[in-house]
Amino acid sequence: MHQIYGFVVGPLAWIAFAVFVLGSIWKIYSMYRSAKTRDGQVLAYWNFKYALRSIVHWYVPFWSVNSRRHPFVTIVTFTFHICVIAVPIFLLAHVILWDYYHGIHFWSFSERVADVMTVLVILSCLFFAGRRIFLREVRYVTSAMDWVVLIIVFLPFMTGFLAYHQIGPYQVMIILHILFGEIMLAAIPFTRLSHILLAPLARGYIGSEFGGVRKAKDW
Amino acid sequence: MEGAVEKTEGKVRADVGIRKGLESLTPEKIKRVINRVFNAETGARIKGYREICVRCGLCADSCHYYLSHDGDPAYSPVGKVKQTLWKLLDKQERISPEELERAALVAYTECNLCRRCSMYCPIGIDTAYIISVVRRLCHLLGITPQYIQDTAHSHSVTMNQMWVKEDEWTDSLLWQEEEAREEIPTLRIPLDKEGADIMYSVIAPEPKFQPQLIYFAAVIMNECGMDWTMSSLPGWDNSDMAMFTGDLELMGRLKRAHFERAQKLRVKRIVMGECGHAFRSIYDVGNRWLSWHMYPVEVIHAIEFYWQMLQEGRLKVARKYEKPVTLHDPCNIVRGRGLHEKARDVVRAFCPNFIEMHPNREHNYCCCAGGGVINCGPPYKKVRVQGNRIKAEQLKATGAEVIIAPCHNCHSGLKDILEGYDVKGMELSFFSEIIYECMEKPNAIQG
Numbered sequence: 001m002h003q004i005y006g007f008v009v010g011p012l013a014w015i016a017f018a019v020f021v022l023g024s025i026w027k028i029y030s031m032y033r034s035a036k037t038r039d040g041q042v043l044a045y046w047n048f049k050y051a052l053r054s055i056v057h058w059y060v061p062f063w064s065v066n067s068r069r070h071p072f073v074t075i076v077t078f079t080f081h082i083c084v085i086a087v088p089i090f091l092l093a094h095v096i097l098w099d100y101y102h103g104i105h106f107w108s109f110s111e112r113v114a115d116v117m118t119v120l121v122i123l124s125c126l127f128f129a130g131r132r133i134f135l136r137e138v139r140y141v142t143s144a145m146d147w148v149v150l151i152i153v154f155l156p157f158m159t160g161f162l163a164y165h166q167i168g169p170y171q172v173m174i175i176l177h178i179l180f181g182e183i184m185l186a187a188i189p190f191t192r193l194s195h196i197l198l199a200p201l202a203r204g205y206i207g208s209e210f211g212g213v214r215k216a217k218d219w
Numbered sequence: 220m221e222g223a224v225e226k227t228e229g230k231v232r233a234d235v236g237i238r239k240g241l242e243s244l245t246p247e248k249i250k251r252v253i254n255r256v257f258n259a260e261t262g263a264r265i266k267g268y269r270e271i272c273v274r275c276g277l278c279a280d281s282c283h284y285y286l287s288h289d290g291d292p293a294y295s296p297v298g299k300v301k302q303t304l305w306k307l308l309d310k311q312e313r314i315s316p317e318e319l320e321r322a323a324l325v326a327y328t329e330c331n332l333c334r335r336c337s338m339y340c341p342i343g344i345d346t347a348y349i350i351s352v353v354r355r356l357c358h359l360l361g362i363t364p365q366y367i368q369d370t371a372h373s374h375s376v377t378m379n380q381m382w383v384k385e386d387e388w389t390d391s392l393l394w395q396e397e398e399a400r401e402e403i404p405t406l407r408i409p410l411d412k413e414g415a416d417i418m419y420s421v422i423a424p425e426p427k428f429q430p431q432l433i434y435f436a437a438v439i440m441n442e443c444g445m446d447w448t449m450s451s452l453p454g455w456d457n458s459d460m461a462m463f464t465g466d467l468e469l470m471g472r473l474k475r476a477h478f479e480r481a482q483k484l485r486v487k488r489i490v491m492g493e494c495g496h497a498f499r500s501i502y503d504v505g506n507r508w509l510s511w512h513m514y515p516v517e518v519i520h521a522i523e524f525y526w527q528m529l530q531e532g533r534l535k536v537a538r539k540y541e542k543p544v545t546l547h548d549p550c551n552i553v554r555g556r557g558l559h560e561k562a563r564d565v566v567r568a569f570c571p572n573f574i575e576m577h578p579n580r581e582h583n584y585c586c587c588a589g590g591g592v593i594n595c596g597p598p599y600k601k602v603r604v605q606g607n608r609i610k611a612e613q614l615k616a617t618g619a620e621v622i623i624a625p626c627h628n629c630h631s632g633l634k635d636i637l638e639g640y641d642v643k644g645m646e647l648s649f650f651s652e653i654i655y656e657c658m659e660k661p662n663a664i665q666g
Contacts, residue, residue, distance in 0.1 A: 031263050031266075031267055032263075034262035034263040034266060035262060035263035035264075037262065038259065038260070038261065038262030038263070039261060039262035039263040039264050039265075041507060042263055042264060044512060054343065058341060058343070064341075065338070065339070065582060066277060066281065066338070066339040066340075066341070067341075069280070070277060073275075073277065077341075131275075131276070135276060136290060136292050137276040137279035137280075137285070137290065137292040137295050137297075137298065138274065138275065138276035139292070140276075140292035140293070140295070140298055140301070141274045141276060141292070141295075141297045141298060141301050142274055143274075146273075146274050192270065192271065192273060194270055194271060195270075195271035195273055195342065198267055198270070198271045199271055199341075199342050199343075201267075202267060202268070202271060202342050202343045202344065203342065203343040204343075205264075205343070206337055206343035206344075206345055207343065209345075210337075210338075213502070213503060214503075214554065214555050214556055214557060215556055215557025215558075216553065216554050216555070216556070216557045216559075216581045217338075217581055218337065218338050218343065218581075219338065
């Protein structure tokens with residue numbers, strides 16, 4: 001058990017982070033190359049002012065028309081995204097690890113707050129699963145990959161919650177948590193999760209077109 | 220559970236053009252064309268959109284087809300992409316003729332490329348672009364709907380949309396000039412005047428079916444004192460169905476002919492009639508194919524032209540148009556080029572009784588005729604009418620008598636919808652009709 005633990009916090013962690021960081025750089029770079037060589041319009045019409053305008057209008061909840069038309073989805077989606085990014089970074093247990101392993105020290109959430117945020121992520125995942133099952137228009141376009149991606153995100157948070165509350169065998173749970181977290185990181189550049197990297201660019205591009213060429217709002 | 224969806228997916232209107240094209244396809248050809256379109260002609264956007272669409276379905280209720288079909292997911296934007304792009308990329312040359320036929324029908328007749336969904340997608344995916352790439356593929360495979368392919372042939376042979384012959388064109392102009400001179404003796408439609416300020420261009424249906432629009436335009440130009448001309452030679456038609464069949468090379472020929480005509484005449488700008496898709500072809504699609512970042516000669520849409528004429532005091536209101544009117548915001552002019560506020564300024568100048576429809580401006584619903592769908596011909600009239608019940612409801616709710624629709628295709632599309640849903644007491648109008656009726660005509664013969 002200690003050997004497995006040593007492996008997942010050691011070499012495997014390095015590999016996962018390397019895959020995530022290098023993979024993300026490769027993903028963005030290859031999209032840029034593809035735009036430059038075969039889809040020139042994306043770069044030719046890119047406009048930072050209109051790109052930012054669109055990003056701001058969509059990334060502030062309820063500013064876009066469609067976010068107002070689906071208020072519950074908006075609340076859950078924003079909650080989910082804020083927590084799913086903030087918890088891994090500012091969780092006390094993780095901050096301690098950064099300090100312990102690398103001497104990097106920064107601020108953390110209180111354990112109570114992080115716990116609530118973790119539960120929110122878990123509940124959000126269940127909500128997204130429910131949408132895939134019960135809404136016709138989502139069911140029609142859902143494939144196995146969508147479930148895989150949802151489960152990849154769900155598992156680190158579920159196992160992290162269980163490990164923290166010491167539900168189930170702790171040593172197994174914590175190893176699973178680390179493993180699933182690393183899988184999630186490594187999966188980002190190579191699955192649907194790449195929307196983390198590319199969605200702002202897609203938003204910026206369509207914002208550039210709507211703002212710069214079409215002289216219309218895209219929200 | 221999935222019965223209704225399969226019924227929709229399985230629904231096929233046998234189009235002779237598509238069927239004939241399918242007959243000559245082989246897996247090798249399909250593979251070659253798929254490779255060409257998805258590896259050589261497209262790149263970041265197609266790849267990226269397929270990857271980062273999170274299949275959230277939030278685009279669904281932005282689409283008039285989806286709403287009018289009571290939430291049938293096969294009509295949602297993402298549902299349309301599933302039946303076309305994803306299917307093509309997943310199956311490649313193993314795609315069946317039935318699946319290809321479905322993809323072609325979805326791309327050509329079940330999407331108007333109206334871009335409303337891009338405003339509702341949280342990621343900002345350009346579904347209209349995806350569908351137009353599918354159309355490009357269908358064109359290269361030779362599976363396009365018969366009627367719109369015939370229109371493309373017309374473009375290719377005559378450089379206009381309606382098989383108008385060169386003498387028929389000039390005859391129409393001279394005929395309308397003669398008619399107009401009975402009202403305004405000093406009126407001319409100057410042909411091929413070099414160095415004029417404005418070249419006025421129209422779409423081919425005008426000389427063919429709606430010559431009175433040329434009449435109205437001539438009156439407006441003359442009474443506003445504009446230095447204008449029209450081209451007697453090919454290049455006078457600004458329309459572009461090739462853009463919608465995916466025949467991009469032909470689109471390039473058409474736009475080059477149009478712009479070079481204006482450049483040869485050394486006009487300062489082109490004013491175009493009240494059309495939607497032609498405008499889009501000029502400032503957004505056709506120019507890009509020819510590597511012009513923007514149009515090489517400035518193009519002003521009629522709405523902006525009327526607005527300028529009002530601003531400059533050249534166009535004066537003689538009497539008001541009293542009927543209650545509403546304004547239909549055409550996709551390519553509003554979502555496409557932001558002319559909604561100028562259009563409203565023009566409406567308010569002439570029409571004291573203006574009722575907005577809701578939603579409006581960029582959020583207006585498409586007429587369901589655009590994007591080449593009405594040009595796929597009579598076999599698809601039912602598709603268009605059934606695909607836009609929501610528009611009929613929107614129009615009825617205004618209580619207006621007149622719908623100002625500054626786009627030819629919108630006119631036809633909305634007319635079919637009014638008939639199809641038995642909406643009585645509403646008629647369609649162009650801006651130019653109302654302006655002609657209500658403007659000051661200082662040179663007109665009195666009485």
